[in-house]
Amino acid sequence: MGNWLAAGAALVAVVVVPPLLTPGGDSGATGQLRGLRVLVPNAPGGGYDITARTAAKAMEDADLLRNAEVFNLPGAGGTVGLGRTVAERGNGKLIMSMGLGVVGSVYTNKAPSSLLDTTPVAKLIEEPDIVVVGAESPYRTLAELVAAWKADPGAVPVGGGSSPGGPDHLAPMLMAKAVGIEPRTVNYIPFDGGGELLASVLGGKVAFGVSGIGEYRDQIEAGTLRVLAVTSADRIPGVDAPTLGESGVDVKFSNWRGIVAPPGISDVDRDRLVGLFTTLHKTAQWQEAVRRNGWTDAFAPGEEFGTFLEEENTRVATVLKDLGLA
Amino acid sequence: MGGFATALTPTHLALAALGVLLGTAIGVLPGIGPAMAVALLLPVTYGLEPTGAFIMFAGIYYGGMFGGSTTSILLNTPGESAAVVAAIDGNPMARKGRGAQALAAAAIGHFVGGIIGTTALVLLAPTVAKYAVDIGAPDFFAIMVLAFIAVTSVLGASRVRGFASLLIGLTIGLVGLDEMTGQQRLTFGSLHLADGIDVVIVAVALFAVGESLWVAAHLRRNVAAPIPVGRPWLGRADLKRAWKPWLRGPFIGFPFGAIPAGGAEIPTFLSYVTEKRLSKAHRDEFGKGAIEGVAGPEATASASAAGTLVSMLTLGLPTTAVAAVMLAAFQQYGIQPGPLLFQRESSLVWGLIASLFIGLTLLLVLNLPLAPLWAKLLRIPRPYLYAGILFFASVGAYAVNADVFDLLVMFVIGVLGFVMRRYGLPVLPAIIGVILGPAAEQQMRRALQLSDGDLVGLVNTPFSIVVYAVVAVLLFFPLIRKLVRPEKPSSPEEERVEV
Amino acid sequence: MNAWLKERSELGVSAVLVVLGVLVLTDALRIHTDFAQRGPVGPKAVPILVGSLLLVVAVLLARDVLRGGRGEAEGGEDVDLAAPADWRTVLLLCGAFLANAALIGVVGFPLSGAVLFWGAAYALGSRDLVRDPLIAAGLSVATFLVFNNLLGVPLPGGPLMGVL
Secondary structure (H helix, E strand, C coil): CHHHHHHHHHHHHHHHHHHHHCCCCCCCCCCCEECCEEEECCCCCCHHHHHHHHHHHHHHHCCCEECCEEEECCCHHHHHHHHHHHHCCCCCCEEEEEEHHHHHHHHHCCCCCCHHHCEEEEEEEEEEEEEEEECCCCCCCHHHHHHHHHHCHHHCCEEECCCCCCHHHHHHHHHHHHHCCCHHHCCEEECCHHHHHHHHHHCCCCCEEEEECHHHHHHHHHCCEEEEEECCCCCCCCCCCCECCCCCCCCCCEEEEEEEECCCCCHHHHHHHHHHHHHHHHCHHHHHHHHHHCCEEEEEEHHHHHHHHHHHHHHHHHHHHHHCCC | CHHHHHHCCHHHHHHHHHHHHHHHHHHCCCCCCHHHHHHHHHHHHCCCCHHHHHHHHHHHHHHHHHHHHHHHHHHCCCCCHHHHHHHHHHHHHHHHHHHHHHHHHHHHHHHHHHHHHHHHHHHHHHHHHHHHCCCCHHHHHHHHHHHHHHHHHHCCCCHHHHHHHHHHHHHHHHCEECCCCCCEECCCCCHHHCCCCCHHHHHHHHHHHHHHHHHHHCECCCCCCCCCCCCCCCCHHHHHHHHHHHHHHHHHHHHHHHCCCCCCHHHHHHHHHHHHHHCCCCHHHCCCCCCHHHHHHHHHHHHHHHHHHHHHHHHCCCCCHHHHHHHHHHHHCCCCCCCCHHHHCHHHHHHHHHHHHHHHHHHHHHHCCHHHHHHHHHHCCHHHHHHHHHHHHHHHHHHHHCCHHHHHHHHHHHHHHHHHHHCCCCCHHHHHHHHHHHHHHHHHHHHHHHCCCCHHHHCCCHHHHHHHHHHHHHHHHHHHHHHHCCCCCCCHHHHHHCC | CHHHHHHCCCHHHHHHHHHHHHHHHHHHHHCCCCCCCCCCCCCCHHHHHHHHHHHHHHHHHHHHHHCCCCCCCCCCCCECCCCCCCHHHHHHHHHHHHHHHHHHHHHCHHHHHHHHHHHHHHHCCCCCCCHHHHHHHHHHHHHHHHHHHHHCCCCCCCCCCCCC
16 A cells, blocks of 8 residues: 555656746736747857847846746757757747858758748847958958969968858858859868867968957957958948958858747747847847947848848858858 | 955855855756856856856856766766766775765865966966967877877777777767768768767766666675775875875866867876876776776866866967856956956956865865765665666756757667676777767868878977877887897786787 | 577677678768868768778677687676676666656656656665655656756656646
8 A cells, every 4th residue: 555655646746746846837917928938059158049148138137028948959050959949830939049050050961940941030130250360470461361362272271160051161162252262172171169260360270260250359459360351241340450342352241140939830929029029129238238249230020030041041052052061 | 466355255255165066066967067057057147246256157167077076986977078087987986985085086186186277377377378379280189199099008908899999989989960071970860960979978878877787787686785985084095196196187187278179088088097007006906996097087177177267368268168158258247358358357367266276275175074975875775876877867868958869879878888898898998989089080180181181281390299209109118128128027017918 | 509609699799890880881981072071081081990990800809709708797896797697677777768768758857757766776676665656756856846947957847837
């Protein structure tokens, strides 16, 4: 008898206690959105993670929502998280933080789900790449670099902070194409993030590096790095360097990050999410966070982001097909 | 010294202590390494001013590392990659009732390694940072070659079985997208395998799951006595054996931590091999519970963590996952680490460095008395002990990605560990293969790409030439010795090499 | 013949190494290298090396076994090598581990984790039918609460999540 009692008590405990002690659900009927879950498809500390956590915190500070849960599901350049998001069809309380890197990963990983399957919510920010060399590099302008690069692409190794298909890989490939270098001849060396690349640029191991400006600001200010160009359409405040266009390389390229939701969610849910981020964009907390992280505000809600996503998808696919990666 | 004034205020001391406790508590949880611990506790520090927040981080960081070693020693389930090596001798020690000594050796190792590493950080940071960026792919590859040579000393009694194990590890290391070209290797089209198999999963599977299955097959039924806890403190004999490894470890760990992509896995392994080579009297104990095998690698891991801070603070360069999370935290406060940090935020930096010393001291003070208590954990009956090990191994594998696939990977590798135990294939070379293989391949190919395919690219730096010279000496020294004194009976080492 | 094979069951390890080697080699030869490769060493080289070495070591190991070499089964504090292998315990333990993997998504971690712990303890000879399930449930629920509620590392809570 005691046996069955114990087993029964154990069963009741494991099934009933956890839900009772876990807050959440739609209990409050206030205007705040509750129980929103934010999926981050890369590891803690990565770009999507910082964007997601910063946005969640700004929303909570501005009283837009409560109990937002940010969780990481890293893997295969974000495509594991993408797969989960696409599988959660109709779930109006899940969003995923993502960016340009995921677009390329879908191709290099031959992932079954595409970003075009998701419901676009908003593009939030952009982060232009910079073309950077060490202070002791022989190249003083982009024109000098391009001349040497065209003469012998193999002898001018390019370092980037992302694996093939990622933003730092796409930028030099687009540049090469624009100046008439066959992309397949580009000697691209992937590093494990902008940090590891930084050491190789400082030590003169690679001829030049292409990476997001984030980790490099202090070095640029200290004069140990020289920025030859920024890849965005406009110059970046505080960085004394021309755009690629000004230097005669017709490429406009920015890494960007945004938010998507699972496919097939109701119009009410979609409008509520788009509205949430539109409101977030206007808050002082978000604007301050964007400034502090050195991001460029590039807000584009719903449909507008969807169109942009399709264009980016086509552009990435074209480059990767040229390289035989897609 | 101003740093200590900053760090020694009662509030900051309390934050450091809280950080150490939280870090240790979370570090012992399965699947949560120091990087995850710091990331998870980031929100806790939101309300604090920057100095207080970073002082707490320092505590969490060291606490998390020590927590990872604790489970490594007691349950054979390393919480993070730097603690993998500690399981090799730490767990056998614990099984013999010397768990408290193993934990004490680890705690003091962490303290000594951290103190020496942090001192080096204070004295050498700018110099080290300057040279660290000169270390490139050819140099890394040379170090990997050296490490592969060192593997031969852990192949065990049978060389061919040791090599088989190493190759199994290298094969596991191949799984995933090729980092240089983005090509799939051994993924069989599965996205879950695209990032490769995490070395911690492999280690927990081979060590803990494999061991549990093996024990199940040959469970000693007649003995019901729980594992003895033994004397709680390090005896004179232990101290005599451990003090040299404690002091040697930092000299291996700190430089590795300071160079980009150095990490803690390779130096902890090199420290282990070094201690094994240098130990004359106790070499046979290695793998069966040699205190040197815990003391050296743990001091190395801690010093490597201090080294990591060099490149992060002076270059803004995160070389490990923890450093990346801390860098992100710095940026949350609008602080950009880099060459100007020491001038701009001097009080914060010195406060942080002072708090590293304080955090280490607190770690030792808090954890040394706890060591015997932790070790008592092993007194629980065998069925519960192994059930608990499997339970925590599963939680750890699942919690990271919330994916059943990881549990299946762990099971398959666990069965492999079982078979390896049955047929005398040592487990350690497989782990080394998983760690070294991918790193060596990547650095070699990177070096060749930098030189645009010219083989000279592998040996075109002074550092790599020096390392290869050391490799040559190591390879040919036994040969020369034999030639010079052919009549000498073979040394114990050579006997053990026989197949 | 049977006894001969039983004595030399380690040849099975050789067979596994051969299979692994062939697998690595065929996978490597499948990789396209006509693009994206720079320099003499591409994504194929190391797998081909590892695969070939696996085959070589498989042969060497087989030779060693046929010449009478035997891998020494690993001893340990809890291991009694004199006793014959107890496959029932091993299979029960595997069952407990796989049950957790199969159930976790369906019934949630608290229940599947408890099944794992109780099942493993039962397999290893614990027969206290009052204490075992209660310990298993307590450990599982406590772990769930620490991870899910305290640390924000999500674990599946079970079918009643959000209902109660």
